[in-house]
Ligand SMILES: [Ca+2]
């Protein structure tokens with residue numbers, strides 16, 4: 001009985017009509033013996049050739065990727081192999097977010113050019129009844145197909161090695177081979193988008209805690225044989241399945257640390273920056289918005305209770321229009337460890353300035369303060385350690401002509417000089433900002449606040465800076 005069961009099931013060819021008819025009859029047979037034995041592993045493959053790919057990775061017989069399968073919260077570890085690209089995180093494989101186009105290195109995991117693949121281990125945290133393991137890839141020509149072996153383990157056998165070294169024979173350290181996948185064999189003319197679903201005619205592949213993907217390149221004729229893997233799903237028996245997110249990353253909504261302001265960070269036009277936006281930019285905004293509001297308070301002023309930051313390809317660095325900051329994601333991408341966050345902090349100060357009322361009320365605030373105050377807050381409060389506008393910075397630029405209205409960093413340096421020498425109470429910036437906002441700023445304000453005229457302060461500052 002057991003033998004019959006296995007023999008019949010192994011005849012089933014996935015993805016063909018005749019296979020389905022046979023499968024139906026096999027299931028009838030299986031009902032009698034499913035409790036007694038494990039049936040056979042079925043590997044089902046879905047393909048789309050170039051130009052026919054779908055954003056949702058929809059295939060005729062392979063389920064679409066999911067954002068709440070057991071892999072979502074699993075721990076992924078790279079056991080061997082050299083990952084490629086600027087973002088080598090394995091998170092991309094189980095974040096439930098799909099690439100938007102056929103060649104998107106930031107949303108795919110792949111091994112370095114010219115290397116022979118590698119091994120990825122997945123720890124589900126506890127043994128689970130695994131119904132399917134599904135893998136998805138997308139890239140034209142030789143980086144679209146999938147070639148790998150899937151191993152699994154409950155992790156309980158004597159001599160089990162959870163993180164085997166490169167080259168270790170897995171079946172000798174507690175791992176069971178579940179499937180050999182090679183999508184090339186049934187699609188020799190190639191495919192750009194692939195979905196592979198590994199399942200078992202018995203209903204579950206097994207009760208496993210660990211999975212191991214031993215991934216090979218699709219060819220070695222040139223350096224571009226390592227597959228762009230988009231998502232790996234591990235579907236538990238009877239678990240609800242939500243589809244993965246297509247068309248990029250949705251905007252994230254955060255709140256300032258005091259709960260006062262809601263901020264939307266929209267990187268839908270640059271999904272590659274979404275991790276940075278969530279992990280680096282968002283915490284800086286959460287912490288610094290209330291501080292900026294405090295430095296720029298004025299009687300009766302209600303700071304914006306919401307604003308948005310849009311990261312998208314564009315020109316220059318960034319600009320602010322009302323409650324909307326638009327930052328050039330191309331520039332940001334090259335400055336993630338440099339100026340990126342500071343530049344956006346500068347724009348957040350513009351959001352809080354709200355000088356429009358002042359313009360209608362008499363005296364236009366001067367441009368050197370409109371730009372100097374944001375750079376003062378950025379370089380002397382937010383990131384003094386960057387030395388982006390202080391004496392260290394100035395001394396590297398000896399020949400630069402100095403005047404208080406030199407804009408940006410120069411004006412910021414002037415403001416710092418005046419604050420340091422004439423403003424022990426640290427209220428000067430707030431008072432200058434208030435005057436700009438109310439439309440009653442004149443250069444006479446400096447005499448009032450410091451006892452010296454603007455031109456006297458300017459002369460003094462220049463002498464001290466040189
Ligand atoms: Ca997933």
Ligand SMILES: [Zn+2]
Pocket residue numbers: 346347350370371374
């Ligand atoms: Zn500015």
